[in-house]
Amino acid sequence: MTRVRRSLWAAKYLKPMLQRITGKPGWSVKLHALPGGITPASHKFMSLRGKIIHMPSGKIPLPAQLILPLRQHSGPDSVPVVCVGDYVYKHQLIAEAVGAQGVCLHAPSSGVVSSITFSLPAINPPRNPERSWQQSLTERQLAIVIDTDGKDAQLPGLAAPIITRWQQQSPTDLLQAVFNAGLCGLGGAGFPTAIKLGSPAIHTLIINGAECEPYITADEALMQEHAAEVIEGALIIQRICGARTCVIGIEADKQEAIAAVQQAIRQFDSSAVAQQSNLSVVLVPPIYPSGGEKQLIRIITGIQPPSGQRPVDVGVLCHSVATARAVYKAVATGEPLVSRVTTVTGHAMNAPANVEALIGTPVSHLLAHLGVDDTKMERLLVGGPLMGYLASDLDTPVLKTSNCLLAGSDQDINRVASDKAPHRDCIRCDFCASVCPVTLQPQTLYFAARHQRHEASIENGLFDCIECGACAVVCPSHIPLVDYYREEKSIIRADNHSGQQKYWQSLFEKHQQRLTITAVDQQQRKLDKLQHKLDAIAAGESLSKAHQPEAPAPIAAKSAEQIKQEIAAAVARTRARKVELQNKSEDNQDSGQ
Amino acid sequence: MIGAITAVTVLAALVFGFAWLMSKFEHAANLHGQQGTAENSLFVDRINNLLPQTQCGQCGFPGCRPYAEAISRGENINRCPPGGMPTIKRLAALLDVPVVPLDTSHGWHLPKRVASIREHECIGCTKCIQACPVDAIVGAPKRMHSVIVSDCTGCDLCVEPCPVDCIDMLPMPLITAPGMVTLRMKK
Numbered sequence: 077m078t079r080v081r082r083s084l085w086a087a088k089y090l091k092p093m094l095q096r097i098t099g100k101p102g103w104s105v106k107l108h109a110l111p112g113g114i115t116p117a118s119h120k121f122m123s124l125r126g127k128i129i130h131m132p133s134g135k136i137p138l139p140a141q142l143i144l145p146l147r148q149h150s151g152p153d154s155v156p157v158v159c160v161g162d163y164v165y166k167h168q169l170i171a172e173a174v175g176a177q178g179v180c181l182h183a184p185s186s187g188v189v190s191s192i193t194f195s196l197p198a199i200n201p202p203r204n205p206e207r208s209w210q211q212s213l214t215e216r217q218l219a220i221v222i223d224t225d226g227k228d229a230q231l232p233g234l235a236a237p238i239i240t241r242w243q244q245q246s247p248t249d250l251l252q253a254v255f256n257a258g259l260c261g262l263g264g265a266g267f268p269t270a271i272k273l274g275s276p277a278i279h280t281l282i283i284n285g286a287e288c289e290p291y292i293t294a295d296e297a298l299m300q301e302h303a304a305e306v307i308e309g310a311l312i313i314q315r316i317c318g319a320r321t322c323v324i325g326i327e328a329d330k331q332e333a334i335a336a337v338q339q340a341i342r343q344f345d346s347s348a349v350a351q352q353s354n355l356s357v358v359l360v361p362p363i364y365p366s367g368g369e370k371q372l373i374r375i376i377t378g379i380q381p382p383s384g385q386r387p388v389d390v391g392v393l394c395h396s397v398a399t400a401r402a403v404y405k406a407v408a409t410g411e412p413l414v415s416r417v418t419t420v421t422g423h424a425m426n427a428p429a430n431v432e433a434l435i436g437t438p439v440s441h442l443l444a445h446l447g448v449d450d451t452k453m454e455r456l457l458v459g460g461p462l463m464g465y466l467a468s469d470l471d472t473p474v475l476k477t478s479n480c481l482l483a484g485s486d487q488d489i490n491r492v493a494s495d496k497a498p499h500r501d502c503i504r505c506d507f508c509a510s511v512c513p514v515t516l517q518p519q520t521l522y523f524a525a526r527h528q529r530h531e532a533s534i535e536n537g538l539f540d541c542i543e544c545g546a547c548a549v550v551c552p553s554h555i556p557l558v559d560y561y562r563e564e565k566s567i568i569r570a571d572n573h574s575g576q577q578k579y580w581q582s583l584f585e586k587h588q589q590r591l592t593i594t595a596v597d598q599q600q601r602k603l604d605k606l607q608h609k610l611d612a613i614a615a616g617e618s619l620s621k622a623h624q625p626e627a628p629a630p631i632a633a634k635s636a637e638q639i640k641q642e643i644a645a646a647v648a649r650t651r652a653r654k655v656e657l658q659n660k661s662e663d664n665q666d667s668g669q
Numbered sequence: 670m671i672g673a674i675t676a677v678t679v680l681a682a683l684v685f686g687f688a689w690l691m692s693k694f695e696h697a698a699n700l701h702g703q704q705g706t707a708e709n710s711l712f713v714d715r716i717n718n719l720l721p722q723t724q725c726g727q728c729g730f731p732g733c734r735p736y737a738e739a740i741s742r743g744e745n746i747n748r749c750p751p752g753g754m755p756t757i758k759r760l761a762a763l764l765d766v767p768v769v770p771l772d773t774s775h776g777w778h779l780p781k782r783v784a785s786i787r788e789h790e791c792i793g794c795t796k797c798i799q800a801c802p803v804d805a806i807v808g809a810p811k812r813m814h815s816v817i818v819s820d821c822t823g824c825d826l827c828v829e830p831c832p833v834d835c836i837d838m839l840p841m842p843l844i845t846a847p848g849m850v851t852l853r854m855k856k
Contacts, residue, residue, distance in 0.1 A: 153780075218780065528762055567755060580722040580822050583803035584732060590804075643794070643832070650792050650833045657789075 108378040110371055112511040113363040114546045116290050123293045123421040123428040128301055130432045131415060132185070136445045138224050142184055142436035143473040144170070145219040149260035150267050151177030156220055162189045166230040167412055170220055179268050180258035184414035184434035187224035222436070238410040247316045250407055254316070257406030258413050262398035263369070264459065266477040269399055273316045275388035281319035282376055282394045283310045285326040285333065286360045288367035289460035292480040294417040295397045297430040299326070299333035302401055303340035307355070309400030312407050314353055317393050321354045325372050328359040364462070365544040369394045371513050383540050418474055420446050422484035424453035433474045439481055440470035448483055457482040462545035500553035508547035508557065514540050518547040518557055525564035533564050713737045719759045721752045724802035725824030727776045732802060747771050753778030782823040782838040784816045790835035797827035797836060
């Protein structure tokens with residue numbers, strides 16, 4: 077009885093009082109429980125000692141080359157709009173978006189496009205040493221390589237228009253600005269931001285500041301130093317998507333970030349937009365993987381999108397704080413996405429730090445200027461220790477999706493990711509099932525994936541797996557479960573292309589058939605001719621008469637020599653025309669300049 | 670009576686055992702190059718279905734099915750660059766042999782590309798048409814030729830015979846996007 081009365085009292089007096097103090101009604105949001113999850117050692121303090129290092133600076137100069145792969149997002153590759161040898165200015169568009177899911181690409185600094193080639197592999201998935209060579213050796217990606225000139229020159233005409241009063245702009249214009257800036261999700265999956273923002277019927281916007289993976293502090297540092305930009309970005313996103321409420325979810329152990337964000341919100345309180353926006357901060361329990369998109373949505377709203385659907389389908393939009401800040405930059409400063417905050421950390425680093433790195437900077441450049449101990453660095457992960465990819469090559473560029481570079485000794489990374497030595501057999505202990513945040517049965521999936529039983533994998537929810545790696549961490553047999561799932565997913569995706577393969581197969585078979593029929597026909601024609609001759613001889617006619625047509629056929633009349641000469645002449649003519657055309661186009665270019 | 674039943678059981682066991690043994694031998698025979706049986710043809714089909722069907726001949730055989738036949742006779746499974754590692758893994762699973770890295774002397778595993786004829790330079794010699802293994806180039810003698818993009822497997826075979834070098838291999842998205850004509854790719 078007393079308990080009920082107390083809760084009533086709280087609802088009647090305490091809640092309004094809190095609201096009066098904070099000005100926000102959202103403080104009393106009830107959180108929902110997340111199934112599974114683990115609490116690995118965080119190691120976050122390493123890279124949080126200093127401020128974010130900006131990149132063309134004394135500490136980290138501009139790299140000599142920027143490598144910009146055309147696929148840094150989920151969706152079709154972008155198309156280069158510059159040629160080899162062109163001079164590009166900073167922020168200039170160098171590759172256009174293709175199709176609905178495309179993303180633009182901009183030059184992070186000025187320089188000359190030295191090549192458009194199949195560069196070094198951007199990322200290579202397997203991190204199991206037994207299998208790591210498999211893709212690193214053979215997968216190549218198309219990339220634009222810019223030789224920087226160090227001037228960092230920017231043409232004012234090239235920059236996107238700055239939208240000073242975005243509150244008065246229409247959502248469509250703001251969305252166009254976001255699309256033009258080449259934004260994709262900076263959290264890791266790289267889903268094009270403009271598509272997500274354009275989804276209809278969004279009621280809740282969640283800004284994801286729950287960076288739960290060990291070692292990574294990029295978002296935390298961003299919130300500490302640029303909280304105002306993050307909040308303004310969130311408000312812009314809210315205006316574009318039309319959400320009624322906006323919730324910023326931050327892990328409860330990030331005290332400084334929470335304080336900074338609250339401070340920024342208080343500053344915004346005076347403006348009318350903030351009053352309408354219903355903005356609130358929610359503290360999320362620091363459990364891995366509470367920062368996963370669907371996991372955070374489940375914790376805050378209790379909504380679970382059905383299998384195969386995205387959160388936007390059920391009216392919830394989730395963006396990371398890094399994306400929110402990039403949206404702010406795109407709209408308020410007209411700056412496209414050419415840099416991102418990346419954590420460079422690990423026990424091999426002398427000075428782990430957060431760097432605002434230019435997209436396309438070779439990883440080796442960052443490592444060298446931050447001081448890496450080569451003797452300690454046994455492997456380099458792009459991404460965190462649980463979800464990251466093993467980099468095969470130190471010239472791998474920083475991508476739009478690279479939130480962390482983890483250079484560490486084996487022991488360092490092994491603590492969470494068991495990838496040394498061949499693993500043991502599954503003993504069906506069920507630990508993995510108890511930590512799975514999506515409530516899958518990882519051991520069943522493992523057996524299906526290992527024996528390539530694709531239907532069983534799909535039935536058991538392989539494509540609902542978020543590859544968080546919690547199952548692999550707790551596995552007492554050290555099975556790299558996530559690697560098996562990733563491989564199985566790639567095999568099943570490849571299977572989906574088999575329709576095209578069947579079509580090509582049928583084309584090839586028809587081609588072969590046609591060749592056979594033509595060959596048989598030719599033989600038959602020869603035989604017919606012989607038969608005709610024989611008949612003529614039998615009839616007593618002279619051969620020459622029978623076989624001399626009245627008018628010689630034009631093609632037969634030409635000798636082999638003549639035909640050869642004619643072809644040579646045609647080739648020469650075309651070559652000459654080609655040279656002429658080239659000269660003309662060069663003249664045009666000259667006169668144009 | 671019991672003797673008769675025993676005799677029948679033993680006989681049946683022998684017959685089935687023999688059949689089972691034969692099937693084993695047949696599998697071995699398939700792997701060691703005896704052709705012509707219906708089962709072997711099915712076996713080749715299964716291998717062929719795993720190959721990417723680009724018909725590029727980079728493996729050294731004139732098309733995917735000939736390579737599938739060669740694999741059924743014991744050829745290495747790592748000679749297909751367009752298929753890359755995914756194909757090698759699936760072939761290894763089917764044939765129960767160890768996974769080996771791609772033999773890059775036959776080529777790199779690159780993203781799919783498509784042939785593109787610079788049409789104002791084409792002299793209409795029909796040589797590319799004859800080289801195309803899937804009839805994806807249309808044209809007539811002394812008339813301009815054109816590539817059917819949706820049919821092109823990106824096999825590269827038309828590039829070499831062209832007397833005026835007017836065929837480019839472009840990455841897939843480049844060809845479908847506007848503005849590709851202005852693009853000059855370095856090989």
